[in-house]
Amino acid sequence: MNAQYPDLAGKQVIITGGANGIGESMVRLFSEQGAVIHFCDIDAEKGAALEAELENCRFTEVDLEQPDQIASWIGAIETIDLLINNAAKDPRIPLQDLTVEAWDSLVALNLRAQMLTVRESSSKFRRPASVINFSSITFHLAPAEMAAYVATKGGILAMSRALARELGPSGVRVNTISPGWIMTERQLREFVDEGTKAMIRERQCQPELLEPEEIAQIALFLASSASGALTGQEILADRGWYFS
Numbered sequence: 077m078n079a080q081y082p083d084l085a086g087k088q089v090i091i092t093g094g095a096n097g098i099g100e101s102m103v104r105l106f107s108e109q110g111a112v113i114h115f116c117d118i119d120a121e122k123g124a125a126l127e128a129e130l131e132n133c134r135f136t137e138v139d140l141e142q143p144d145q146i147a148s149w150i151g152a153i154e155t156i157d158l159l160i161n162n163a164a165k166d167p168r169i170p171l172q173d174l175t176v177e178a179w180d181s182l183v184a185l186n187l188r189a190q191m192l193t194v195r196e197s198s199s200k201f202r203r204p205a206s207v208i209n210f211s212s213i214t215f216h217l218a219p220a221e222m223a224a225y226v227a228t229k230g231g232i233l234a235m236s237r238a239l240a241r242e243l244g245p246s247g248v249r250v251n252t253i254s255p256g257w258i259m260t261e262r263q264l265r266e267f268v269d270e271g272t273k274a275m276i277r278e279r280q281c282q283p284e285l286l287e288p289e290e291i292a293q294i295a296l297f298l299a300s301s302a303s304g305a306l307t308g309q310e311i312l313a314d315r316g317w318y319f320s
């Protein structure tokens with residue numbers, strides 16, 4: 077059963093990468109709360125289907141690697157109570173194969189877009205407002221062949237703390253969610269086999285695999301005034317992963 081936060085009803089919520097995975101779960105759960113959701117994605121088919129299925133959801137096809145597309149999407153939204161920077165990609169690239177193009181593309185989506193959406197939203201925030209950025213447990217684990225991804229996720233943590241300072245006095249909270257390993261459709265399709273599941277169960281304090289809805293629940297809490305004491309924080313939602 078999902079918690080209800082009455083203060084989220086009618087809130088204007090922006091979600092990037094809302095067509096699949098954790099983003100889709102957040103679109104669904106914020107819709108259940110009675111919020112008005114503006115979400116974007118490059119997956120136009122899934123985005124349009126979700127918009128048609130749910131109440132008060134507006135989908136726009138946006139490539140977040142393109143600053144002008146971010147500006148025109150957010151420019152068309154009048155007021156914003158909550159901005160969730162969720163979209164990212166996480167390719168495995170050995171260092172010797174890491175081209176300038178691949179690096180720039182990862183930084184453009186995973187890090188630069190998160191700064192641009194905040195910048196474009198800042199004049200539209202209806203205070204008290206909130207920003208939720210997505211980092212990752214992978215920043216803390218720092219595995220091989222993910223240097224660029226790890227760098228962007230570390231950058232998000234650093235940027236979020238600085239933005240919390242800059243925007244805090246004017247009534248905007250900025251927090252970061254760092255999910256553990258989440259059983260999204262794509263992770264299950266591309267990376268998670270039975271052996272990986274066993275390893276995850278071993279590593280977590282509790283064996284239950286993490287579902288996207290559980291991360292969306294944390295986003296609801298961080299969006300609500302129930303978490304008003306939290307800003308500049310990282311919430312590591314990983315079911316207690318053992319790092320050693």
Ligand SMILES: NC(=O)c1ccc[n+]([C@@H]2O[C@H](COP(=O)([O-])OP(=O)(O)OC[C@H]3O[C@@H](n4cnc5c(N)ncnc54)[C@H](O)[C@@H]3O)[C@@H](O)[C@H]2O)c1
Binds near residue numbers: 117119185214256
């Ligand atoms: N799933 C996990 O295990 C996990 C773990 C830690 C952190 N995270 C983080 O959580 C967030 C969501 O991850 P997810 O697993 O749900 O991802 P996902 O790949 O399932 O969904 C990402 C969405 O972003 C969209 N997207 C990709 N490139 C885009 C672009 N250029 N412009 C607009 N939209 C674009 C995709 O189409 C997709 O709908 C990411 O920031 C990710 O780094 C996920």
